[in-house]
Amino acid sequence: MSLRLLTRSIPRSSKFSSRSIAFTAAPARASFSTSSSSSYASPALAQQSTENNNNDMPAPTRSAAQWSDFGRDHVCHGLGRLKDHVIVRGDGLDLYTAEGKKLLDFTAGIGVTNLGHCHPHVSQAAAAQVNNLVHLQCSISFHAPYLQLIEKLLPAMPHESLDQFFFWNSGSEAVEAAIKLARQATGRQNLIVFNGAYHGRTMGSGALTRSKPIYTQGTGPLMPGVFSTAFPYWHSLGVNPSTSEEELVRLAEHQLDLILRQQTAPKDVAAIFIEPVQGEGGYVACPPAFLKHLRQVCDKHGILLVIDEVQSGFFRTGSYFAIDQLAPELRPDVLVFAKGVANGFPISGIASNKDLMSKLDVGSMGGTYSGNAVACAAGVAAQEVYQSGEIEKNVAARGAELTDYLRKIADSPKTKHLVAEVRTMGLMSSIEFRIPTDPLTLEGVPQGTNVPKNIGKRVQEYCLDRDLMVLTTSCFDTIRFIPALTVSQEQIKTAMDIFTAAVENVAREG
Ligand SMILES: Cc1ncc(COP(=O)(O)O)c(C=O)c1O
Numbered sequence: 001m002s003l004r005l006l007t008r009s010i011p012r013s014s015k016f017s018s019r020s021i022a023f024t025a026a027p028a029r030a031s032f033s034t035s036s037s038s039s040y041a042s043p044a045l046a047q048q049s050t051e052n053n054n055n056d057m058p059a060p061t062r063s064a065a066q067w068s069d070f071g072r073d074h075v076c077h078g079l080g081r082l083k084d085h086v087i088v089r090g091d092g093l094d095l096y097t098a099e100g101k102k103l104l105d106f107t108a109g110i111g112v113t114n115l116g117h118c119h120p121h122v123s124q125a126a127a128a129q130v131n132n133l134v135h136l137q138c139s140i141s142f143h144a145p146y147l148q149l150i151e152k153l154l155p156a157m158p159h160e161s162l163d164q165f166f167f168w169n170s171g172s173e174a175v176e177a178a179i180k181l182a183r184q185a186t187g188r189q190n191l192i193v194f195n196g197a198y199h200g201r202t203m204g205s206g207a208l209t210r211s212k213p214i215y216t217q218g219t220g221p222l223m224p225g226v227f228s229t230a231f232p233y234w235h236s237l238g239v240n241p242s243t244s245e246e247e248l249v250r251l252a253e254h255q256l257d258l259i260l261r262q263q264t265a266p267k268d269v270a271a272i273f274i275e276p277v278q279g280e281g282g283y284v285a286c287p288p289a290f291l292k293h294l295r296q297v298c299d300k301h302g303i304l305l306v307i308d309e310v311q312s313g314f315f316r317t318g319s320y321f322a323i324d325q326l327a328p329e330l331r332p333d334v335l336v337f338a339k340g341v342a343n344g345f346p347i348s349g350i351a352s353n354k355d356l357m358s359k360l361d362v363g364s365m366g367g368t369y370s371g372n373a374v375a376c377a378a379g380v381a382a383q384e385v386y387q388s389g390e391i392e393k394n395v396a397a398r399g400a401e402l403t404d405y406l407r408k409i410a411d412s413p414k415t416k417h418l419v420a421e422v423r424t425m426g427l428m429s430s431i432e433f434r435i436p437t438d439p440l441t442l443e444g445v446p447q448g449t450n451v452p453k454n455i456g457k458r459v460q461e462y463c464l465d466r467d468l469m470v471l472t473t474s475c476f477d478t479i480r481f482i483p484a485l486t487v488s489q490e491q492i493k494t495a496m497d498i499f500t501a502a503v504e505n506v507a508r509e510g
Contacts, residue, residue, distance in 0.1 A: 043121075044390035045486040064098035082107070082471065083464055090117025093484050093491050095469070103467045106483045106495050110471065111279070111311045111428075114340035115385055116484040122343045125381035129374045138167070138371045139363075145376035149347075152383035157351055158307075158321045159331045164357035167349040167371035171310035171338035172200025174348035175273075177365065178334045179204050179223075181352060182271035182304045185359040189224075190264045192256070192272045192303075194231040196281030196474065199273060199308055208273055211280035212475050227264050230255040233284045235476060240443045241421050245287045253293055266301035271334070276322040279311035282474035283423050283430035291327040304333040304356070310348070311428075314340030315386055315485050318395045318426030325425075343382045347375035391485050398487050399426045405496035406431050406481075415503045417449050420477075427485055433459075433477040441476070450510050455503075462502035468495050 062070060067086045086098040093116055095103040108114060115122060129145060136143040150165050157163070168174050183189060191208065193199070199208040201215045207222035209215050216222055230236040232252035234243050239251070260266050272294055278284045298305045307330075312322040314337070319325045323332070333356060338348030346369075385391065403424040409431065410419040420441040421432045433455035434441040445451060452458075456477040463470050473480040479499075483491070 042390050044385050044388045045394055045488075067098060082469065092116040092118075093487055101467065103469050104491060104495055105469045106481055107469050107471050108482050108484045109344060110339070111316055111482045112339045113344045114314050114316060114485045115343045115382060115391070116486040117344075119343055119382075119385065119486070121385050122345075122378050122381045126345060126374050126378040129377035133373045135369070136373055137368060139366050143371075143373050143376075145373050145380060146371045149371075149376045149379045149383070152380050152387070153351070156320045156383065156387070158323050158328075158335065161331060161353040162335055162351040164354055165349055165351050166357075166365050167347055167376070168367055169346045169348060169369055169372070169375075170200070171308075171336070171348050172202045172205040173367070173370075174310065174336045174338055174350050175199045175205035175208065175308065176202060177350045178271070178273070178306050178308075178336050179208075180364065181334060181350065181356060181360060182306060184361065184364065185356045186270040186302065186304060188268055188270040190269045191226050192259060192264075192269060193226060193228050194274055194278070194281075195228055195236045196231050196233065196278050196284070197228075197273070197275060197308075198278070198280030198311075199275075209280075211278075227259050229259045231278060231281065231284065232287050232290045233278070233281070234440065235282075238440070240440060242443060246289070249287050249289045249293070252290055256294075256297065260297075260301075266303065269301065269303045271304040271306045272298060273306045273308060275308045275310075275312065276326050277312040277317060277425055277428055279428075280473055282432060282476055282478045283425075283428055283480050285317075285322070285423065285425050286326060288327045291323065291330055295327075295330055298333070305331075306334040306336060307332040308336045310336055310338040312425075313337045314382075315391050315395055316340060316426060316428045316482070318392065318399060320386065322425065322428075341382065342375050342379035345372075345375035345378035347372065347379055394487070395426045395485050398483075398485075398489065398492050399424065399429070401489060401492050402427065402429055402481060402496065405492070405500065409500055409503050415507050417445055417451060418455050418503060418507055427481070427483060427487070429481040430473060430478050432474075433479075435477050438476075452506060452510050455506050458506050459499070459502040462505055463498055466498050468498045470495075470499070 064086050068084045072084065087095050088098050089096040093105050095105045097103065133143060138146065153165065154163060166177055168177055179191065193208045193210055195210050197209060198211045199205045204223045206216040207226045210228045230252045232248040234241050234248065237248060237251045274286065274294065276286050276291065294305055307323055309321045314320065317325065323330050333352060335351045341347055406422045406424065406429060409415050410422045418433055419431060420434045423430050434445065434451045436451045436453055442451065456472050456479050460470055460472055460479060471480050472478060
């Protein structure tokens with residue numbers, strides 16, 4: 001078992017004056033009196049328990065079980081689900097089902113509700129905006145929250161050259177915007193991505209996705225002109241987990257070099273897209289040296305470097321953006337963001353520099369809902385919480401605790417034969433289990449040891465049965481942890497006690 005722990009100094013927090021935000025926390029409703037609101041030490045970490053929450057389904061005509069049946073009957077078959085619960089309320093890390101069951105949410109809407117469900121400062125800002133202006137199409141005029149959100153994001157950008165913004169709704173759309181910008185600005189067509197990458201499911205962003213075939217299978221041909229190369233991750237390169245970071249970088253650099261010599265001329269390449277921490281690929285952080293190498297390759301050939309921080313942004317990894325830690329001096333040509341920006345209100349965006357954005361034809365960017373006023377107002381409020389400094393502190397403390405629990409599982413004589421690798425960066429952590437048919441994952445396991453099949457799925461089932469919501473990730477056997485960044489020490493302990501018992505249970509059953 002090897003442990004990759006990426007903790008670097010975080011140079012960005014000084015940009016934001018540490019200020020506290022006043023919230024009024026209303027008492028919890030009697031029916032959910034176990035609300036977590038009292039366990040938060042500070043306003044930024046406080047969770048809302050409002051009086052006007054509706055804990056019931058809109059129509060009392062069906063029982064919870066009947067609503068679940070209704071969902072199975074009418075919700076698109078192509079949409080997978082972790083569990084067929086009907087959720088009626090969220091509060092911090094707690095989710096409540098129509099049956100009144102309380103779940104501990106370690107999924108955060110797949111890394112979206114970074115400040116917890118219904119963070120009071122964000123929800124109140126959105127509620128106030130609803131009564132001012134809900135929508136103004138962005139091609140009609142500027143609207144105030146759109147500009148205010150840019151004002152808040154400007155000092156958070158990982159590089160000062162990123163001072164031009166375009167907002168859209170989803171991460172996939174933002175990736176589409178980045179593709180359009182890269183092609184228009186360079187006049188070139190080809191794009192390079194990495195094995196294991198996830199950039200979305202649309203026809204353009206889906207063409208860039210290389211984590212699993214399920215996202216686009218049966219729908220091709222997708223957008224042409226995309227080339228995929230090895231990510232500096234041992235699976236991607238077919239080497240053992242204990243391979244040094246230096247060696248992984250050397251091998252990945254070699255593969256990229258081959259792509260540019262054998263498959264696409266550098267002068268035809270518009271952009272290289274990379275997630276600094278692969279999300280759907282398994283929560284694998286890119287070694288800093290490789291990011292620096294990409295910048296050099298891009299500069300040499302006039303290729304744009306697009307950094308996709310849709311999942312890793314907004315303090316998920318401990319800093320505003322993951323590249324703040326991984327490569328503080330790195331200059332992305334385009335930064336793609338979404339998810340945590342507005343804590344659940346649908347907004348995404350790209351940031352780039354004036355030189356590139358000025359090459360876009362006027363009218364080529366837009367969209368009916370892009371930069372929605374309510375989502376922007378929520379985004380402004382979310383930045384105020386992020387910039388208070390408290391979230392960053394909590395991620396450091398809770399991330400270290402989570403890592404300790406995972407490390408204990410990986411080191412314990414009871415369970416170490418099940419674990420291939422633990423990877424953590426802030427509160428973006430994963431544990432990869434061994435696969436009996438995949439020799440790479442069996443490194444260090446004494447011959448004759450029984451390594452069971454489908455460990456992750458069995459562990460996940462055990463957790464779900466005990467009302468802990470956790471997600472798997474990647475085509476390998478990996479479980480990821482992405483709780484809200486407001487998670488308390490007690491919630492980490494509760495979750496990890498269940499999780500540890502789940503792994504021990506699989507080890508016992510074999
Ligand atoms: C790195 C990355 N890029 C793009 C996307 C696509 O975002 P969306 O699902 O909002 O379209 C995701 C979604 O998980 C992501 O993790």
